[in-house]
Amino acid sequence: MEKLDLYKVLEVSKEASQDEIRRSYRRLARKYHPDANPGDKHAEDRFKEIQHAYEVLSKPEKRREYDEGPRTFFGAGPGQGRTAGADFEDFSDLLGGFGNLGDVFGRSTSTTERSPAKGENITVNVRLNFKDALNGVTTRVGVPVEEACGECGGVGAAPGTSPRTCPECDGRGVQNRDQGFFALSTPCSRCGGEGRIIEKPCKVCGGNGRVRRTRQVKVRIAAGAREKMKVRIPGRGNAGKRGGPAGDLYVVTRVEEHPVFRRRGDDFVVEVPVSFVEAALGARIEVPRPGGGTVKLKLPAGTQDGKQFKVRGAGAPKAKTDGGEKGDLIVRVGVVVPKKLKRREREILEALADERDEDVREDLFKKVGSS
Ligand SMILES: [Zn+2]
Ligand SMILES: [Zn+2]
Numbered sequence: 001m002e003k004l005d006l007y008k009v010l011e012v013s014k015e016a017s018q019d020e021i022r023r024s025y026r027r028l029a030r031k032y033h034p035d036a037n038p039g040d041k042h043a044e045d046r047f048k049e050i051q052h053a054y055e056v057l058s059k060p061e062k063r064r065e066y067d068e069g070p071r072t073f074f075g076a077g078p079g080q081g082r083t084a085g086a087d088f089e090d091f092s093d094l095l096g097g098f099g100n101l102g103d104v105f106g107r108s109t110s111t112t113e114r115s116p117a118k119g120e121n122i123t124v125n126v127r128l129n130f131k132d133a134l135n136g137v138t139t140r141v142g143v144p145v146e147e148a149c150g151e152c153g154g155v156g157a158a159p160g161t162s163p164r165t166c167p168e169c170d171g172r173g174v175q176n177r178d179q180g181f182f183a184l185s186t187p188c189s190r191c192g193g194e195g196r197i198i199e200k201p202c203k204v205c206g207g208n209g210r211v212r213r214t215r216q217v218k219v220r221i222a223a224g225a226r227e228k229m230k231v232r233i234p235g236r237g238n239a240g241k242r243g244g245p246a247g248d249l250y251v252v253t254r255v256e257e258h259p260v261f262r263r264r265g266d267d268f269v270v271e272v273p274v275s276f277v278e279a280a281l282g283a284r285i286e287v288p289r290p291g292g293g294t295v296k297l298k299l300p301a302g303t304q305d306g307k308q309f310k311v312r313g314a315g316a317p318k319a320k321t322d323g324g325e326k327g328d329l330i331v332r333v334g335v336v337v338p339k340k341l342k343r344r345e346r347e348i349l350e351a352l353a354d355e356r357d358e359d360v361r362e363d364l365f366k367k368v369g370s371s
Pocket of ligand 2: 155205
């Protein structure tokens with residue numbers, strides 16, 4: 001057996017992306033599909049090669065194996081080496097196992113529709129006030145959910161009856177017509193691709209097998225929850241179809257903003273006004289703390305407007321540790337210049353005016369002069 005270059009078979013380069021491989025495969029599969037080339041043995045062989053090459057190259061793991069040592073796939077010796085197309089017993093088998101049709105036509109096939117399917121995931125928001133987000137809370141959220149119908153057990157058929165295989169398509173969900181290649185994928189018109197027919201639909205769910213209701217789900221929000229944090233609750237989404245598992249529930253936190261404390265990661269930022277006297281002389285001030293109480297902060301003399309101070313451990317609990325660790329409180333001081341002065345203040349400041357005013361801009365003019 002001559003070794004096949006799978007990349008050549010799919011007419012792509014060795015560096016081709018998965019997307020390129022897929023596109024090329026689709027194009028070639030359409031071109032060489034036996035239905036499009038009745039009785040053409042060459043096209044049939046080519047089609048098998050293409051199928052096989054895609055089998056390998058479309059799966060990153062298999063592709064890597066192939067890239068590293070093609071022998072795993074071809075001519076490794078009797079009983080081990082697989083030749084191109086050897087995966088398929090004969091041609092009818094190939095058509096029967098047409099799970100790849102979706103890849104050819106870019107949509108899912110009815111094969112997947114008929115097998116058990118996981119229920120859809122659901123995403124709901126939970127609104128938290130500042131305190132609850134900070135301290136953590138156990139709350140309930142209403143989740144609009146599709147549940148398995150209790151009346152028919154999710155089957156969709158009225159109790160005492162059961163669905164029967166669709167006679168039109170023999171349960172395959174697709175209709176085979178002899179009009180050529182594209183007719184192959186037509187979903188069965190009788191059963192809508194489900195492969196089965198419910199003659200007496202369940203009265204509660206109307207044959208759907210699922211009913212919609214609002215379920216109250218208890219959610220535990222860790223201390224220190226941030227805005228748009230996602231909490232996954234497995235198995236609390238929509239019920240599965242045809243016996244498949246339920247989907248998951250995602251609860252997304254929406255945290256009310258605080259008028260004073262701004263969240264920055266696990267830190268909080270608070271803007272604190274200080275008088276220009278405090279800034280100039282230095283002072284001990286009290287600043288509010290998220291969650292209540294205050295912390296003391298020592299301002300050094302000569303504190304500039306906009307200067308930030310870090311109070312370690314006074315920030316938000318870290319949600320990852322459920323409050324085991326805390327972020328910091330960042331205090332940003334804003335120097336307030338009084339709009340009105342008392343008489344004594346005015347006198348003192350006027351006494352200073354002559355000496356200080358030009359000094360302030362000395363640096364500025366120095367820089368202008370030297371540039
Ligand atoms: Zn049918
Ligand atoms: Zn029902």
